[in-house]
Structures are given as structure tokens and as C-alpha cells.
Amino acid sequence: MKNFVDELKWRGMIHDVTPSTSEFLQKNKTSGYIGFDPTADSLHIGNLVQIMTLVHFQKSGHKPVILIGGATGMIGDPSGKSKERKFLDEKIIIDNQNKIQVQFEKFLNFKGDNSASILNNKTWFENFNLLSFLRSVGKHISVNYMMAKDSVKNRLETGISFTEFSYQLIQGYDFYWLWKNKNVKIQFGGSDQWGNILTGNELIRRIDGGESFALTTPLITKSDGGKFGKTEDGNVWLDEKKTSPYKFYQFWINVSDEDAKKFIKIFTLKEKEEIETLTKSHEKEPHLRILQNALAEEITERVHDKQKLEIAKSTSQILFGKSKKDDFDNLKEDVMNSLSTAVPCVKIKKEEINSDFKNLLTEITNFEIFSSKSELIRLIKNNGLSINKEKILNDDYQLSKNLKFDKYLLLQKGKKNYTFIIVE
RNA sequence: GGGGGGAUACCAAAGCGGCCAACUGGGGCAGACUGUAAAUCUGUUGACUUAUGUCUUCGCAGGUUCGAAUCCUGCUCCCCCCA
Numbered sequence: 001m002k003n004f005v006d007e008l009k010w011r012g013m014i015h016d017v018t019p020s021t022s023e024f025l026q027k028n029k030t031s032g033y034i035g036f037d038p039t040a041d042s043l044h045i046g047n048l049v050q051i052m053t054l055v056h057f058q059k060s061g062h063k064p065v066i067l068i069g070g071a072t073g074m075i076g077d078p079s080g081k082s083k084e085r086k087f088l089d090e091k092i093i094i095d096n097q098n099k100i101q102v103q104f105e106k107f108l109n110f111k112g113d114n115s116a117s118i119l120n121n122k123t124w125f126e127n128f129n130l131l132s133f134l135r136s137v138g139k140h141i142s143v144n145y146m147m148a149k150d151s152v153k154n155r156l157e158t159g160i161s162f163t164e165f166s167y168q169l170i171q172g173y174d175f176y177w178l179w180k181n182k183n184v185k186i187q188f189g190g191s192d193q194w195g196n197i198l199t200g201n202e203l204i205r206r207i208d209g210g211e212s213f214a215l216t217t218p219l220i221t222k223s224d225g226g227k228f229g230k231t232e233d234g235n236v237w238l239d240e241k242k243t244s245p246y247k248f249y250q251f252w253i254n255v256s257d258e259d260a261k262k263f264i265k266i267f268t269l270k271e272k273e274e275i276e277t278l279t280k281s282h283e284k285e286p287h288l289r290i291l292q293n294a295l296a297e298e299i300t301e302r303v304h305d306k307q308k309l310e311i312a313k314s315t316s317q318i319l320f321g322k323s324k325k326d327d328f329d330n331l332k333e334d335v336m337n338s339l340s341t342a343v344p345c346v347k348i349k350k351e352e353i354n355s356d357f358k359n360l361l362t363e364i365t366n367f368e369i370f371s372s373k374s375e376l377i378r379l380i381k382n383n384g385l386s387i388n389k390e391k392i393l394n395d396d397y398q399l400s401k402n403l404k405f406d407k408y409l410l411l412q413k414g415k416k417n418y419t420f421i422i423v424e
Numbered sequence: 425g426g427g428g429g430g431a432u433a434c435c436a437a438a439g440c441g442g443c444c445a446a447c448u449g450g451g452g453c454a455g456a457c458u459g460u461a462a463a464u465c466u467g468u469u470g471a472c473u474u475a476u477g478u479c480u481u482c483g484c485a486g487g488u489u490c491g492a493a494u495c496c497u498g499c500u501c502c503c504c505c506c507a
Contacts, residue, residue: 254460287459320460358473375453377474382454382467395473414454 004060008215010272011265013053015191015218018201024185024213025062029114032057032186032215033065033178035121035171038073038096042239043103045251046229048267048299049217051107053188054116055269063114065184066104067174068097070122077151077167077196103238106302119182121174137173140206141199149195168199175200179212186213220266223258238303244341245304249312252296253289257282260291268298311338318389318410319343319418328389328410336408343410343418353400353423360399361411369411369419379413386412 005022008014024030034050036043043051054064073093101118108116146152146168152160175197178184187197197214204210220228229236236251237243243251255263260282264275282290301309315338317323318331346365355364358377362370370376377395379385385392388402388410399421403409409421 250460256461257459285459287461289459289461292459316460356473372471373473374471375469378468379454381474384454416460417453 002056002060004057004062005215007056007060008053008217011056012262013049013056013217013266015216016194017215018213021186021213021215024211025060028185029061029063030185031063031065031178031183032188033067033175033184034188035067035069035072035174036100037069037077038093038100040237041096041099042237042242043100044229044235044237044243046220046235047238049220050188050190051104052266053215053217055107057188058108058114058116059269061114063183064108064116065178065182066108066116066118067178068100068118068120070094070097070120071125072121072167072170072174077164077171099239103303119178121170121177124174124177125170133173136207137169137176137203140203141169141172145202146199149199151192151195168196169203171196172199172203175212176203176207179204179210180208185211186215188215188217191216191219220263223256240304240308244338245300245308246312246315246338246342248303249296249300249309250316250342252299253292253316255292255295257286257289257291260289260295264291264295268295270294270298311335315339315342320416323389325388325390328404331404333405336405339408339410340420340422343420345420345422347422347424350423353403357395357397357399365421384414 003022004025005014005017032054034054036047036050054066058064070093097120104110104116104118110116146165147156149168151168152165155164175184175187179200187193187200189197194214194216197216201212201214204212222228231247231251233243233247235243236248238248240248252263261279264270264278268275270278278290278294282288297309297313300312304312311334314331314335318328318335318339319342346368348360348364352360352364358373361376362373370379376385380392380395383391383393387397387399388404389412399409403423407423409423411419411421413419
């Protein structure tokens, strides 16, 4: 059995860990949990570090527990937030939870010896009335202790509601409940959760004199200082309806060399030796971007599947590879469909396809593709316009004769600027 | 309150009666190179079915002139100096 803490350590996934955690986990098969907010109907790659923590935990023989914050999600964690959070509608929370659950099944084994499980803290908070809470939980933690937490301290100037203030107690009680009822001995989380987790450890110690542990992962940063997991389009989601497999794949392919070295350890399950070999060959031939490819392939396949990965790869080949007209002509329909998720689409009506080439690309498409005919002409003169991977050299191109699958045209301005025209 | 300077395209900044759709730099777009990178070099950068052509544009509104970004009048806004 692998040493969980050592495993995370070489992968650079530990920010803080309570003393003797490693020893405890080596000697005991136990359970550990992470709380997830059901604030969205999908996980995003910002959650991935946490998920991978649980994956390693399970691989080390322990039982991962996913705690859906059905109750806490209704309150809002002040950590890292500068403003009071909006409450979420209860129905939405339940709906979100169901969708998130499916996503976890791609990472964790929910069957067998050390199966993963999903719990919702609503089950124990629902019928927990205020007075009992104050008597059995509130009694053990002083306000002074709570005020000392950064998450609270940072909000004293701007104001914090009692509801958010009490968040750490609620989360602390989660830990206590799981410790008491589910043999959960450790809680994981991002580094911003350290304070909240320790409140749980403290509660367990004060109420029952029990032993428990905490481990947090570092905030994932990018070498250029930008926020990890964000693109121009916003979050990168695991749900293919929110982020297409192609875009998901592209996110990882575009990671910088420096970040790739870091990310491959965190987001893939490759062994140390393999990663070292890959990193070495990457450094020898950086233009091949071996790490980015390995990273993108493994994660995309896990989150989506082999087939969708292949489509994402073919799509990328068309858009960014050295593909020529022939490659484009031989494309299968599923890659074509994927293209429509990859690039902006403009729809035109069937009868419009026979319109004049220049009118079609300007007026008829509401100047979405080209804002003027001059711009279009200029681009053609600069040798920058391609349709279906074929350079357009003059302006009497017959769009209608070049439709793919009777409805698609791939228009390309320069190298990377694509528009997909769909005839309907 | 008194005196002076300014407003030009995405930004900065020249132009001060015709050769101005407007120098130049940045940015944008495209081409070459490349790793879907960085740097570099080149072209392009108001609109019009592509024109040694037409139209619109140099704070706003008028005027002078064959002709105005450029001169005059008024207005709006900005900056500086003195009080």
C-alpha cells in the first residue's frame, strides 16, 4: 500500500498537514472527506486538485467521502470572499448535487472494499434545532477562537453576518459528525480551508477528546500569475455541455511549459519515474510539447472518454495542425460536429447560400464575420482567408458547391481565427 | 477672478489653406519564421463590388474661400500659470 502523504508530497499537493498524519494513515485504514459546494450544476477544474486528493487517498487503501454541502451551501463560506454570499434555492442545490455525483464516478470507485461514498450534510442538519446546536456544539468553541481565524478577521472591517460567522462551526460539526458516525479521521481541502478544518479538529478534541487530522492542498497558480482554471470563456467545467471536450482538451494543451511540469504531477496518475522521463524528453525537445499532450490526453480521457478525446484531438489537428484541404475533405461527421463546439458558429438559411460571396460574409451574416467588405477584400489580398482549409485567392468563390455534409463551411481568417458556417 | 495652452482615427502624437483619408510610434489584423510559445522581419489598418473614382471623418455649431484638420465667430470640455 502506498504512503498517501509521501505520494502527495512528491506531487507537490501538500500545503499544510497536521503532525503524525502520515504515521496514522500508514497504520490505520480510515476515511477522509472533502466538502463540495453544490453552488453549480457541474464541477470545474478548480475542484480537480481536491478530487485528485481523494483519488490518491482511495488508491492508498482508504475510503474517500464526498460531502455535499446541501446545508452549508445554503449559508456560504466567508473564506476568501469579500462579500456576503447569496442564498441558494433548495431545489437547485439538490439538482446540482445529482449532477455533481455523476462526475465523481469518473474518478472514484464507488464499489468494493474501500468504496467512495457521497453524503449530504443536510441529513444531519435538517432536524438539528438551534438550541441543541448551541448546547452541544457552540458551547465548545469560544468566540475568541473563531474571531482569530483569517476568514473572519478579514471581514471585520467590511462586516460579516452572524450566518457567515458561524460557518466554521457548521463545517466543524460536519467533521465531528463524520468522525463520530463514519470513521472519518481526516479532512482535506484547499489551503483556504485550513482554518475551518482545524475548527473541526478542535471540536472533535473538545467534545470527545478524539484524534483527527487535516491536510490542505496549495492554491494552484500559473507561472504567468493568472488564475488557474479560467479562460476567456470563464471556468473550465467538467460537464461537456458547459465546456466541450475539445475546449477542455485545449485548455490543457495550452498550459505553459513551466506549469505543465507542475500540473502533470497533480492532475495525472502517472508514476514518478514516468513523469521524470516525460519531463526530461520534454526539456530536450520542448517544441513537441510532450508534457502538455500527456496531460491533456489523460485528463480529457478520464473526464470524458476515449472517443471524445480522439474527436478533440482530430478537431485540434484541423484547427491548429498542418492539415490541408485533403485532410479536411476526409473528415468524419463527428469531428465536424465537434468543430461546431470549438469555434464560433454563424447560421445562415438554405436559400441564402447562393447569395453573392461577399454579401454573404458581410451583410447577410450581420457583419459578424467581417465588419465590412473592405475588411474581407483586404484579407483576401493579404492571403489570409481560407475556406475549408483552402486558400481563397479571389472573390468569386462558390460557397454552395463546397458545403460539407450539406451544411458546414469552415471559414478561416489567418491562422487561428475560425468561424463555422452552418446552413439550416 | 486674471493670463496662457489644448481638443486630430483604438491609444499616443505630427500636420497649421490645396500634394491630407491625414507623418510617426503603440495596439489590432494578415504574411514569413515557429511549438496552437516568445522574439524578429514584411504588409495592412474610414466606408463603398476593388476605383490613378466616390462618400464620410480632425471637439460642437456656423462663416470666409474655387478649395479648410489648417483662417474667422460663437459654444462645450480639458490642462497650466498668477491671484
